[in-house]
Each structure stands twice: as structure tokens, then as C-alpha cells.
Amino acid sequence: MNPNHIPVLCDEVCGFFADSSGLIVDATLGLGGHSLALLESNPKIKIIGIDKDREALNLANDRLSHFGDRFSAIHSSFAIGIKKIINENKEISGILADIGISSYQIDNPNRGFSFYSENLDMRMDLDSTIDAKMIVNSYTKEELNRIFMEYGEIKNPNNITKLILDYRRNRPINTAKELSNIIELNTRGKTKIHPATLIFQALRIEVNNELEELERFLDNTENLKNTKIAIISFHSLEDRIVKERFRLWAKNCICNENVMKCECGNNNAKGVNLTKKPIIPSAKEIALNNRSRSAKMRGFRFYE
Numbered sequence: 163m164n165p166n167h168i169p170v171l172c173d174e175v176c177g178f179f180a181d182s183s184g185l186i187v188d189a190t191l192g193l194g195g196h197s198l199a200l201l202e203s204n205p206k207i208k209i210i211g212i213d214k215d216r217e218a219l220n221l222a223n224d225r226l227s228h229f230g231d232r233f234s235a236i237h238s239s240f241a242i243g244i245k246k247i248i249n250e251n252k253e254i255s256g257i258l259a260d261i262g263i264s265s266y267q268i269d270n271p272n273r274g275f276s277f278y279s280e281n282l283d284m285r286m287d288l289d290s291t292i293d294a295k296m297i298v299n300s301y302t303k304e305e306l307n308r309i310f311m312e313y314g315e316i317k318n319p320n321n322i323t324k325l326i327l328d329y330r331r332n333r334p335i336n337t338a339k340e341l342s343n344i345i346e347l348n349t350r351g352k353t354k355i356h357p358a359t360l361i362f363q364a365l366r367i368e369v370n371n372e373l374e375e376l377e378r379f380l381d382n383t384e385n386l387k388n389t390k391i392a393i394i395s396f397h398s399l400e401d402r403i404v405k406e407r408f409r410l411w412a413k414n415c416i417c418n419e420n421v422m423k424c425e426c427g428n429n430n431a432k433g434v435n436l437t438k439k440p441i442i443p444s445a446k447e448i449a450l451n452n453r454s455r456s457a458k459m460r461g462f463r464f465y466e
């Protein structure tokens with residue numbers, strides 16, 4: 163088990179589901195850190211875990227097998243996995259999603275998520291056919307610029323895209339180390355974060371279709387009843403999607419902005435937004451686990 167793996171906002175997650183009973187879906191099981199804490203802290207719940215990473219799933223299964231029939235897991239994307247569980251008519255009292263990559267994935271050099279990895283992969287699901295190496299070596303200038311702008315939030319990615327295109331004209335970029343070096347060696351001035359951070363973020367999001375998956379996951383949960391949902395995200399693009407969706411779900415009036423008078427009945431809220439402001443880690447948690455520093459947790463409760 164990865165010693166660096168510490169589940170983020172763990173007390174807050176356990177507190178959030180402290181009054182739940184019945185089935186909780188841990189949509190991003192990872193190494194099962196949150197599931198373990200939840201099963202230990204609340205004897206009234208059972209958990210079904212979902213993860214698209216089979217390696218993580220196997221480790222979590224071993225770690226949580228002593229809970230017997232209180233724990234089970236499925237290999238799936240969370241958008242499809244949650245739909246499957248809902249279609250089985252299971253009553254879901256809570257859903258947790260701690261989106262992003264796990265310490266296990268970052269620290270495993272074969273997975274290609276870190277700057278110094280000898281691989282350029284970044285797939286969470288090793289069954290998937292698109293990896294970072296394929297994108298970096300085959301996407302056109304326009305395609306690279308688009309993902310660096312949209313997913314890396316880089317205003318003008320032309321210079322970095324050019325570096326990649328120039329390099330790959332002579333030989334393919336085979337490793338994450340090679341890619342981060344190309345960027346680092348050609349970045350002038352000191353940056354607070356590694357100069358390749360946003361490029362790696364963009365590639366990871368593209369490889370794993372992360373934002374679309376999150377949107378589909380939210381689409382598939384929005385008709386639940388009497389369910390609490392908590393989502394932890396690690397960058398602004400994901401947080402914005404969650405924030406906006408919870409805001410929409412909590413709206414009573416769903417009339418078009420242009421109408422003079424409400425025509426919708428003004429009673430369309432699906433539930434209550436439980437966190438007007440996101441819950442963030444304490445200074446103590448950040449000191450213990452620096453990776454938690456950008457985490458934001460938002461919660462929503464669907465009406466009965």
C-alpha cells in the first residue's frame with residue numbers, strides 16, 4: 163500500500179455522511195482510503211466502490227475485504243457505473259466523488275503522470291486506447307493549442323506547442339521526462355510551479371476525458387431522491403462544473419431569463435445546496451499532506 167496515500171478532507175467526508183444509513187457509492191474508490199474511514203466510522207452503511215483503474219481497484223478490494231458484504235467494487239467509469247447502480251433500483255443514500263488522480267497513480271513511474279516518469283501514458287483506465295504519448299506525437303498544432311488553452315488554461319500556448327512540434331519532427335517524445343525537460347529547458351524566468359504543470363494537467367484531462375465524464379456523472383445522478391452527494395475536486399475547471407450544477411439543481415425557478423413573469427411554478431428545486439462556500443482543508447491538513455492544498459469539497463442533498 164502506498165504510504166503517501168492520505169485521503170483528503172477525510173474527517174469532513176465522514177462528518178458529511180455521519181447521518182447516512184444504507185448504501186453509499188464511493189465513485190472514485192482509489193486505494194479505498196475514504197471508504198475505509200467511512201465504513202469504520204458509520205456501522206449503518208454499506209459501500210459500493212467504482213474505479214476505472216483496475217490496479218487501484220484490486221488494492222482497495224484487498225484492503226477492504228474484511229468488511230465482507232458491507233463492501234463491493236466495480237470496474238467502470240463513474241458516469242456509467244452510477245447509472246448501472248441506479249438502474250438496478252438500488253436505493254442510494256450517499257455518493258462521494260474525490261475526482262482526479264490518486265497518489266498511487268502519481269507515484270507509480272510506469273503510469274506516466276509525474277514529470278520524471280520514463281513513460282508517457284496518463285491513462286487512469288489501462289483498457290483505454292488513447293494515451294498521452296499518442297496525443298503529444300500525433301495531435302495537430304490546432305488540437306494541441308485547444309487542449310492547452312481549454313484544459314491547461316494557458317492563454318497563449320503557441321510557444322509550447324511549437325517546442326513539441328519542433329522536437330517531434332526529429333524523433334517521437336517517448337517519456338514524460340522528455341516532455342517536461344523540453345518545456346523546462348525552454349522556459350525563461352522562475353515559476354512557482356513546475357513549468358510543465360499546466361501542460362501535464364491538460365494532457366491528463368484529455369486522455370481521461372475528465373470534464374465530460376464529470377458532466378455525464380452529474381447528468382446521471384440528477385434525478386436521485388433522498389441522496390446526499392459530496393464532490394471533492396482539485397482544479398478550478400472541475401470545481402466550476404460542480405458549483406454550477408449544484409446551483410442549478412437548487413433553483414426553484416427554471417424559467418428562461420427573458421420571461422417577465424415566472425411560468426414554471428417556482429418549485430423546481432431538486433434539493434438543497436449544502437455548501438454555499440466549498441469546504442477546504444485546514445492548515446493542519448495541508449501541513450500533513452501538501453497534496454490536499456487545492457482540494458475543494460461541495461455537497462448537495464436531493465429532496466425525498
Ligand SMILES: C[S@@+](CC[C@H](N)C(=O)[O-])C[C@H]1O[C@@H](n2cnc3c(N)ncnc32)[C@H](O)[C@@H]1O
Nearest residue numbers: 169190192193194195196213214215239240264
Ligand atoms: C483522488 S483518487 C481517489 C482516492 C480515494 N478517495 C482514496 O481515499 O483512496 C481518484 C480515483 O478516481 C479514479 N477516477 C477518476 N476519474 C474517474 C472516472 N471518471 N471514473 C472512474 N474512476 C475515476 C482514479 O482512477 C483514482 O483512482
